[in-house]
Amino acid sequence: MRDQSVMHSVSVGVRRRLAAIAVTLLIVTAWAPAATSATPHAGPPGARHDVITWGASADRMGDAVPDHSYRLVVHTSVGGDDLRIRLSNAFGDRPVTFDSVYAGLRREGAELVRGSNRRLTFGGARSVTVPAGDTTYSDPLPGRLPAETTLVVSVHTAQAAGPATGHSMAMQTSYAATGDHASEEGADNWTELIGSWFYLDSVTVRTGVETGAVVALGDSITDGWQSTTDLDRRWPDYLSRRLQTADGGAVKGVANEGISGNKTLADGAGQSALNRLERDVLSHPGVRTVFLFEGVNDIKAHTGVTAQDMIEGYHTIAERAHAAGKCVVGATIAPFKGWSEWDPAAESVRLQVNEFIRDSSEFDAVTDFDRTLRSPYDHERILPFFDGGDHLHPNDKGMQAMADSVNVKALNAC
Incomplete structure (x- = not known):
């Protein structure tokens, strides 16, 4: 009986791991860019629009830090295509430059699901400078983001000074690091734990x-x-x-x-x-x-x-x-x-x-x-x-x- 119990426990454990792998593969597949991403959206003109799926109020956050990376963990609501993020410098008194911005799916802690971390662009460029008091949207990221996804947005502040903008009380652990580590999917360099969101104030998707x-x-x-x-x-x-x-x-x-x-x-x-x-x-x-x-x-x-x-x-x-x-x-x-x-x-x-x-x-x-x-x-x-x-x-x-x-x-x- 003991051998049967052990075998049953192993079987259940294997099934759970396989199920978790299947779910992860399903999400990554949906998140990956579609082969037809360059084609217009299906349906008649005006049949789709952007909808906010996550947001956090912007506020003053103390002094901005140059050459610093933030790995921001957020949980979305509605699912959709063509994810965009909005970066905010609403409380800055000078421009802030982001030269490395990525969006990926969290595996655990600061570690991302392999193959999920994808670069975001702004008007086709990899870098963007947001004027004082302003916000900017990224270009749409092709692919589908399922509802209720734990999304990770990683940004690097190439040039930043003066007041930073963000949301202080996130009730969510995110991560920070010195230098540019936004493109990395591993957690090794993300050793600083933070309880706030910096610069990111919304995520949108395209839906019907x-x-x-x-x-x-x-x-x-x-x-x-x-x-x-x-x-x-x-x-x-x-x-x-x-x-x-x-x-x-x-x-x-x-x-x-x-x-x-x-x-x-x-x-x-x-x-x-x-x-x-x-x-x-x-x-x-x-x-x-x-x-x-x-x-x-x-x-x-x-x-x-x-x-x-x-x-x-x-x-x-x-x-x-x-x-x-x-x-x-x-x-x-x-x-x-x-x-x-x-x-x-x-x-x-x-x-x-x-x-x-x-x-x-x-x-x-x-x-x-x-x-x-x-x-x-x-x-x-x-x-x-x-x-x-x-x-x-x-x-x-x-x-x-x-x-x-x-x-x-x-x-x-x-």
């Missing part, structure tokens, strides 16, 4: 025109604080997984544009939602729906912000998004009693704002995160089962509950 994306505009809860690092358990990640398997829905792309500490009205931890709406949301291709979940940082800061101030801010965001042809979903502000900045005055503003979000006609749909997360015994607190430990940020279970509470049909309302 019926497919669109939702952009989550938010703060640290959307950014994923208190979710488990490296496991993609932010609430927009859970939402993406729902959307990929949802029947009949046209919204498949998800971009997380949360910034820890962000406010609706005032700059501070990143530019305010009002001031970054164009760059972080409306400028991305294929966006069909704006998901607005901001406000707790305005309220708990005790700066004198009133409910009417918040309502006017929401109105401006919704008005601008609607003018751009986007659907707008408003989310209620979750409870945070137990957080050091909570007091009855802040709670009063939260309740007034939530009443407006629920009952006004400002939004095309409403997601009630307050009711999803609050304790049935104390509506001012997060349910302990969902509490990440600081009484403000949900844990993985709370993040999943938030995503599960989103009405997927409402994302396709416009």
